[in-house]
Amino acid sequence: ASESETGCSEFPEPAVRAAVKEAVGDGDGSDRCEDAVALGWRWLCEGKASEAAGCFGEAIELDQLSAAAHNGRGIANEILGKSGEAEADYAQADKLTEEHSEVRERLKLARQWRPIDFEAHQARGKPEGKQVASEADFLISFVTPSGPTNSLILHQLGQGVHFKKEFRSSVAVNYPLYLLQALQSGVSFCHDRSLGMEECMVTGLCQGRWDAAFCGAPAQSPGEFPSQAWVLRYKEAATQTRHGILLLQLTSDYFLSKACGWAFAFLRKPELVHVFLFGLEGPQILRWQELVESPNLCRRAFGHAPDPELARLREVTAEARRSKSAAEPAEAEYQARCELPSREVGYALTRNQQNTAVGILAVGELMETCMRAGQAQRASELGIRLLDVLEGSCDPDNPRISLALSDLSVAIDELGDQRWRKELLERSVEIAVRDYGPKHPEVAMVLRNLLNHRTPAHFVKQMELLLKSLEVVAQRFPGYGRPENAARSNLNFILASLRERRKQT
Structure with a gap:
């Protein structure tokens, strides 16, 4: 098939290089290669096979030993009708994974992926969700239910996605028997509309999911969206699905939305939360805990230039706290839990910079938010980890150590260990006096x-x-x-x- 027959637009090679350079940013070769592979998969899912092939090629230049990059280029070439080049890429990917059978099998499963037909996609309209929560894998959490990107991702869930080391697809193709046995059906979903929850919504306000002031606490007055009945049904639906909640787009707008508050602050079960992103082997669903443990995965899910967005989140959340300084303890804790996901992402993105001012700020923000959310034990663990990093990389009199000791003492105080708290603060005073003067x-x-x-x-x-x-x-x-x-x-x-x-x- 020609490029015009596949629905792919012209994309000159210099433009591909420029787009990849902007997306992958700085870092070592392997990290940049992985980011380029993720971008290639994003373009594949958008129907841009030609651009994707060029992006995978850029990834190979960054790291010629990347089996995922060769595999991705093979998929793009196969879609473009370049079977000979595709076979060569697949052979190289297989060669690079000879000693890693599990990785090789996942790459082979990814080769069964096919792009969505955009014309058919538009004709089908919005994908339909399950009408019964227990029949769905996930309850979808999003800010704008009718957004075109969300609609595309929802169609992609049935087309093919990696989840729990399996490739889930509903697309009927001729699989080899050994692959057919490893395949699972596509990922199913439900959302508030498919479950018929409109009856709990307040007319005219059902789109009011975004709230910069974190007014997303479960509504008590009849003039707000959602009603109390809606929130209770949302909680029930989330626990009835097979796996929990799925976030389609992890953006700053999501972190500032009521939807984020429902998923993280109202349910208080982060183990139920999952995130969709483009990974090395294609579209992927990860548990929230898996995501925030990896700086690379967070960068792919949240974006490749997160600093401005994180700064915006800091500004908005600080203003929200100032406007609600006299809030009841329960409301203050709810707000802290709304902020917690963005703090976790900010911390993950700076995990390799903990001995820098940026890294210390991210740890401090996460610790402070944990304290307000009633998670003193977690705050103390973060403080101990930071102190270990600083003491292993800084001079004994470095003021950052003094600050880390002081921050850790707050969590230790909440846990009731007054002797340890006193020792930490006395050490902090000694360092501060030597560094700053009495x-x-x-x-x-x-x-x-x-x-x-x-x-x-x-x-x-x-x-x-x-x-x-x-x-x-x-x-x-x-x-x-x-x-x-x-x-x-x-x-x-x-x-x-x-x-x-x-x-x-």
């Missing part, structure tokens, strides 16, 4: 953190620390009210407690 506000902050209101016998010692902290702040910021007022507030608390103790004695 009169620096960083020292004052750690001194204030040494307060231990849970131990009344230490009130006198606490007052001494507060007075010292207040002295430092007053000298450093003679006209700056907020830090001084914070210290004075703590001091007034201690003085009131001392007066109460005197009454009792």
Whole structure:
């Protein structure tokens, strides 16, 4: 078949190179190769076989030992009718995986994938979901149900996708017997509309899934979408499906949506959450925990230039917290759980940069969000891991170690280990004094953190620390009210407690 017969448009080689260069960014050869392979699969799924072949070729130039790149180019060439070139690519992929039989079999299964016929796709319209949750593999979670990209992905679920080390496809082709035995049927799904949940929606507001201020808590008033009945049915449907929830597009808009709140904050079962992305072997579904453990997978799912999007998320979530500073504890915890997925992705994307300012910021944000979400144990584990990294890569007096000690002490305090907390803060003070000098506000902050209101016998010692902290702040910021007022507030608390103790004695 010619390129025109396959529905593929012209895409000059320089344009392919430019697109791949923009997509893969910096990094070592293998990482960039993997990103190029993922981009090739994205183009294959969009019906751009010619561009995909060029993209896989760029991936091979980055890493000639990539079996996935050779396999992908073979699939693209086969779709383009270049059977001889396809066979050569397949042979090279098989040769590179001679000692890895499981990988080879997965690549062979991927060769059965076929692109969606775009004209037929448009004629079919929106893919239909199951009407009973228990008959579906997943409940779909998305911001814009009618979006064309979401519709394309939903069609792709039946066309062919890797899930749990299996290739799931409903496409009828002539498989060899050994492949037919390994194939499973395509991935099925349901969503709120297919389940007939419109009756729980408020007329005119059923598209109100995006909320920059994180007003996505389960609605209590009849004027909001969704109704309480809708949320309860959503929870029931998510637990009745075979595998849970599937996110189609992991974007900053999704993280800021009510849909994210329902999936992560309302259900509180991240083990039920899965994500669709383009991987090395084609369209792929991963568990949320698998995704956030891999910087490369997060980059492919969230995008290749995530820094601006993460900055936007920080700005919006900070504004949301300021606007809800007086929120009830339950609402504050719900908001924290809404923020948690984006913090996890931000942390995953900087896993290889933990001894840098960017990496420390990401860990600190995740720890702080875990604390607000009631996950002190997880916050402490993150803090211990960060401290190990810093102590193994930085000088003993590095201020980043002081900050890590102070952050870890907050989680340890919540877990109730006051002795360890005190040791961490005393180490933090020592480093801060050596690095900044005794009169620096960083020292004052750690001194204030040494307060231990849970131990009344230490009130006198606490007052001494507060007075010292207040002295430092007053000298450093003679006209700056907020830090001084914070210290004075703590001091007034201690003085009131001392007066109460005197009454009792």
